[in-house]
Amino acid sequence: MGKYVTLKKSDFNEFIEKLSKIKPVVAPVAKGKKSFAFAEVTTGEEVALQYIPTILPPKKYFMPQKEKILEFDKKKQDWTPILEYSEKIIFGVHTCDLAGIQSLNIVFTTKPKDINYIVRKDKLVIIGLECNNYCDEHASCAVMDNHLPNGGYDLFFTELKNSFMIHVNTQIGDEIIKRIKLFQEAKKQDFQQLDDLRAAKRKIFKDEVKVGHEGLKNLFDKSVKSKVWKDIDSRCVACGNCTNVCPTCYCFDVKDDINLDFNTGARYRVWDSCQNENFAKVAGGESFREDRGSRQLHRFMRKFSYPVEKFSRYFCTGCGRCSRTCMAQINLKETINALVKEKK
């Protein structure tokens, strides 16, 4: 099944060095205690191979927090659509975040297609990295079926005892392998180690909540009047951290900035959050989600119900970022379990 190569762990630093000469490389780097971020690296020593999900997911490269989409010149009555992109190799993307990127791809390639996103995504090379064990207690990747690789990468690294096993998934990935010349052909014992590791993972990774993958949509569809949202309403501070760190939250605002000449300027897409009070408010002042509980319900429905109707896919990847970042300790797994308990 496809091509596999290995890389000695002792060659990893050199690999990243050589990789960064092809294109700028971004990878998870440590940012203080239990905190990681994707940032530019030039040697393997900077890369955190054991990391819990980064503060922001790699979506920041696919849809930047602030993205120019148009430039204007008022006097000339000129509007020019703009595309911003940068060529990068993203190293070390966990399977949950690969699923997040796949979700964004679906959204932005659905008609009307988003040319800005599509071009930018094609300038990015994706190298995945397997989690051999749970990152922490917030992850729910098994119930979301994202604990094992499901494609969406050019190369995929799995850390074995003395080496990395690498799945070469695309032509782009193969060209990198051929160019860097540090790789060996995968041998029988490497495949054996990979098989053993996956078998061990199947024992470690189990549904993290009291409902199975298939039951999640129905659980949320039937939850609209639940008291769970009242409890969340009393705790949520509507800061929007949960949506900012979510790998599949893609809502944005469109804003104009005018330069000091009061003539030229640009239109931007900026990340927005459904947790903001004004998010769904219409010009007449009516809001369809006035309280914080209903806005949190909306966020969950956008992960567990609406995208299933639309794209046959959950938009929760199980990365656990929303729970990790929440200032009010609103916890995804606890919310799901509370809904299950209430239903019984």
Place this chain on the structure above:
Amino acid sequence: MKQVSLKESEYAVKKGKIVRTKQMTKMEKLFEISLPNGEALDHEPGQFVMISIPGVGEAPISVSSSPTSKRSTFELVIRTAGMLTAALHKLDKGDVVGIRGPFGTGFPTQILEGNDLMFVAGGLGIVPLRSLINFVIDNRRDYGKVNILLGCKTPRDMLFGDEVKQWEQRLDVNFHCTVDKSDPAWKGNVGLITSLIPGVNLDSNRTFAVVVGPPIMYKFVIAELLKKKIPERQILLSLERHMKCGVGKCGHCQVGEYYCCQEGPVFTYEQIKGKHEAL
């Protein structure tokens, strides 16, 4: 970050030249707009455009004119509510705005053909509905009975007064109007728009009700229409939602699994009945 200019983009705007304006009420102003080289907007009744002023912003506005009236221009009626709309109100003939669109799913004019129609417009709802009403009037032979129910706050808030008078006088249109609050000169009905519905004589099986108004109005009007035994799939609603992109991405206009800017703004009651947050 590298930057290139694009020939095509969902965010490309066309230059919309304001060819005529008319202050309709204190709050609402009409703009007649033409696109470069006489290009038609080519919209369907019920669709909307994104209008923008560079440096101020962009907003969704329903097209108020029928595509049957003039090919080379279209009309928007804009209520001043926020920064952008206030800035738009300062513009006049000769000024240029940015136009994207038309967007959304409009009224299904082909499906309506041959059927009796009951238009229910509350407040600003007449703005998008006027597009369909005039479309039907311009193709009057293709439709059955036409009832127009119009409601507004006070007689002074009435939009398109001259046109409304013409609808009232047509022999092929049944016109009913009410105001929430009258003034000394008003001789018509006083009361909510729902009060007009029971009195309309209709054949429920072949009637389509087309309802546009403020969000609060829908559930009350729908209840009256259902009492009249109009089938759920023959009740058409245009939903108002906050919108930023118009192309089904920004997330602001979500109603259940639908994006109001794509699958809507026009929905059948059957489509959205029972849907969380729809009505």
